Amino acid sequence: MAEQKPQADVIRLTLPNQTEYLGVARLTVSGIANRMGFSYEEIEDIKLAVGEACTNAVIHAYKGKEEVGFIHIECQVFPDRLCIEVSDQGIGFASELIPEQLTPIFAGRDLDDLDEGGLGLYLIHTLMDEVVIRSEAGVAVSMTKYVRRDGVAGDDWTNSETEV
Template sequence: MVLKKPEGDAISLKLPNLPDYLGVARLTVSGVANRLGFSFDDIEDIKLAVGEACSNAVKHAYREDNKKGVILIDCFVYPDRLEIVVSDEGKGLESVPAADQLGPLYAGREIDEVDEGGLGLYLIHTLMDEVEIRTGSGVSVAMTKYVRRDGVAGYDRTISEEEV
């Protein structure tokens, strides 16, 4: 029996839920994104989005459990995109805000009244092409970034001899 090779490769990373390891998460996805041919700016966007998702897990996931948890990072590499899932097994969200409910500032409040933080999900939605947040026993943030070569994603046109 011949097993069918999956469309993409999978890379998994399991880190302690500590701020000291956030750099490892960013470096790992940076290396994977670089191998895929992302631009420097796209790699920086991916690193920032993954860093924000991991920071949210460190800050919120296990706070009330008083136990050390883990952050799981799964990267799925396809020819045209990189899918990254950052998940934890801690306290889930009570509700998942819709993308249009996220924003850098809260309406009607002065800048000095805005709480620190709160930009993570907004940044993730802004920097990545697709984002899905799942909650239950823990939180999973699934993010997708498409490879854009020459400014166009997934465009491959061959010129026929008649057009030359």
């Protein structure tokens, strides 16, 4: 008998490639991650990574084209992980990422001067457990965050309380 692969629930969202809709993407993944049992901090990390990927698409994907284009977000919900892919059909980038694209901040730039999207791919790699970037017809950023069951997030705060 062949082993079955775990089935995922799939949620797909297509948004206009406009900054006004980035909050919808963050809110959607936040709700999914909350339902899965991620901690508050992990949900914030996921929202930030998705926000960065979407911001990169808004800024870079359809540069120079008249049509607005779309950002596609697909969330695959597995029992042990959340896989999120943010993709567009815009302008891709070179097939090999240069090291500077994965560094946090260029020398001389103050952290307060960075807008969302300013930390880019480095931040996405830092916040998520696995990241795969493809650039064929557009760009697809696949991000995975694993649910940590060994240290249940809800139990940590009860151990740190002091008796009055």
